[in-house]
Every structure is written in C-alpha cells, then in structure tokens.
Amino acid sequence: MTPHKEDYLKVIMELGGDKQLVNNKQIGQALSVSAASVTEMSVKLLKDGLISHIPYQGVQITEKGQLIANKLIRKHRLWEVFLSEKLDFNWDEVHEEAELLEHVSSDRLIDRLDAYLGFPKYDPHGGVIPDKEGRIEVYESKPLIELEAGSRFIIREVDDDQEFLAYLLNKDVKLSVPYLLTNVEPYEGPYTFEAQNHQSYQISFKAASKIYVQ
Template sequence: MTPMKEDYLKIIFELGGANKLVSNKQIAISLNIAAGSVTEMVNKMVDEKLVEHEPYSGVRLTATGMKYAEELVRKHRIWEVFLTNTLHFDLPDVHDEAERLEHVTSDKMIDHLDDFLGHPKRCPHGGVIPDRNGHYAKDHDKILTEAKDGETVVVNRFIDNHDLLTLLGDIKLDIGDQLKIISHDPFEGSVTVDNLTDKKRLVIGYKTAHYVFVK
C-alpha cells in the first residue's frame, strides 16, 4: 500500500469514517489536496474494498479499511507521544516526523515503544490509540460547528494538521478546555465561544471549527 493511500485511511478514520460518512471536501481540506485528486483516490479505494462510497454524501471505512487504519493510526500516534513527551517536540511539528517513522516501523518495534511509554490511550492532539489487540475507546464527539448556541462543551481532540495546531497554539485552545457557545455567524460560519477555562472570548473560523471535536 502506498504512503498516500495510508494517509487517506488515517484521515478518514480521524474524521469519524468508522461510524459515519466523511465527505470528499473534508478529506481534501484535511490533506490539503485538490478535490479532483480525492475523487480519483476514493474510486481506487472503493475498487480495493477499503471504503464504501455513497454518491454526493461521502465515504466510510469497510471492515478491511478499518483494520488497516487502526494499525496505521496506532503506529503514528505512539510515535507522536514519544516525540512530544520524550523528545519534547512542539506539537505542530510531530506529525511529519511521525509520518516518516510509521512507514518504517515493525509491529514488534511499536509494541516495545508502547510498553516504554506506559501504553498511552491518546496522542497529544487527543486522538485515540488502539492497543495491540485493536481495542480502544470509541469517541462520541461532534465538531464544534455542530454545538448549539448556549451549550457548554469540552474540547476533546483536534485534527492532526500542522497549520491548525499552530493556530490553536496561538489562540491557546487546548484539550480539556470548557467552552460556552455564544453564537454562530450566519454568513461567515465562524463560532464565537467563551473559553471558560482561560476566561477569554474567542472567534473561531469556519474551517478551524470543523476540525475541533467537542463533547
């Protein structure tokens, strides 16, 4: 399997493609790839029975695609934990390094690294880490744009994207922050929130809010 196809499996998993349909637009934005390229790759993955596609709605992982995705995500996120906690990499910088390492890491190696780190359950940006038997806690979260005005939510995880994580670091939005939803801009789509943890009001852009998951 090519590294690019592996990236597609990981991002579909991260966007919730185990349980719901993920749109080609979401994949394109997350991977910073042209929509036409996404369509072409999705068609190949359908032929290989890695995903199921519903026209005009999106894709979800098949059982085969899910197994591959879980193995890839496990390696990637364990490396992210090591790079962040042990080597003290800045969070926005760990993705590319973990991307290189996961492709040359054996199952035996990742199991030893997992033991060394004490079997972490989540990566630094909040994503679940499957254990060596494929078990992990299922997230029941939603994207920030789906939270209703007046609702109070907790930040659960972020999409693993360098520019996104840099921006969130700049505005000091962290995993575990409690947010009260103030309003949704009907034109721009931005979400205004009160960060109750930091006691600060934030206006979070439409694209950014789609890649912040809350519960």
C-alpha cells in the same frame, strides 16, 4: 501492503469512510494527488477487498481495510505522543515527523513504544489511539459550535491540521481544561470562553467548528 496503499486507507478512514461514502475529490485533496491517481489506487484497493465502491458516489472502507488503517493510525499517534512528551515538539510540529516514522516502524517496535509511553489512550490532539488489534474506542463529543452561551465544557479533540494547531497554540487553548462559553456572536461571529482562572479566549466560528468538546 505498500506505504502508498496504507496512506490511502488511512485518509479514507480519517475522512469518515468507515461510516459514509467518501468521494475521489475528498481523497485527492487530502493527499494532494490527481483524480486519475485516486481512481487508479481505488481499483487496486477494491481488488484487494479493502474498500467497497458505489459508482458516481464514492468509496467506503471495509472491515479488513479498517484494521490495516487503524494499525497505521496507531503507529502515527504513538509517535506523535513520543515526539510531544519526550522530545518537546509542539503539537503543530509532530504530524509530519510521525508521517515519516509510521511506515518504517515494525509492530514489535510500536508495542515497545506503547509500553514505554505508559499505554497512552490519546494523541496530543485528542485523537484516540487504536489498540494493537486495530480496535478503537468510541466516545461522545460534539463540535463547539453546537453549544450555547453559558455551557461548560472541556476540549476533547481538535482537528489535526498544522495551521489550525498553530492558531490554537498562539491563543494558548488546551485540551482537557474546564472552560465556560461566555458569549456567541450571531451570524457566525466569534466564540468567547474563559478558563477557571478567568483568562478569556476568543476564536472564530471556523475554528470552533474544528474543536470537539464534552
């Protein structure tokens, strides 16, 4: 399995391709590649039995493809934990470094890294880390935009996007901290919430749509 194929499978998985069809435009945008490149790779992955395809609609990752994708996601997320916890990288700095490390890490090294880190369940952004067999825990969460004023919540996961993570870091918004949603402005206005120490936060509707809570 080449790193190039692994990247395609991982992106299809991250775009929700285990549950729904993902089109070429979505894949191309996520990988910053041309439509022709996506089509060429899709033919290879289809031949290997790693994806299924419905003409003019998109592709979906097979069970075989999910296993490969989840093992790569496991490597990526464990490296993100290591970079964050052991080398003091901010959460908006770990993605690119983990991208480089995931493809050069053997399964044996990753198992040792997992044990060294104390078998973490989540990456710095709240993403679930698959186990060594490629299985991934399913948990219930919803976008912050689905809550009404007066709701209490903790942030479970946020989109792994560097610019967005830097935005949250600047506002000091954190995972697993109890918050109270105090106000929601109409017509996609800002969301205001506060922590238990009464520190107040205000974020945009777009940002709230990228935050998943319990």
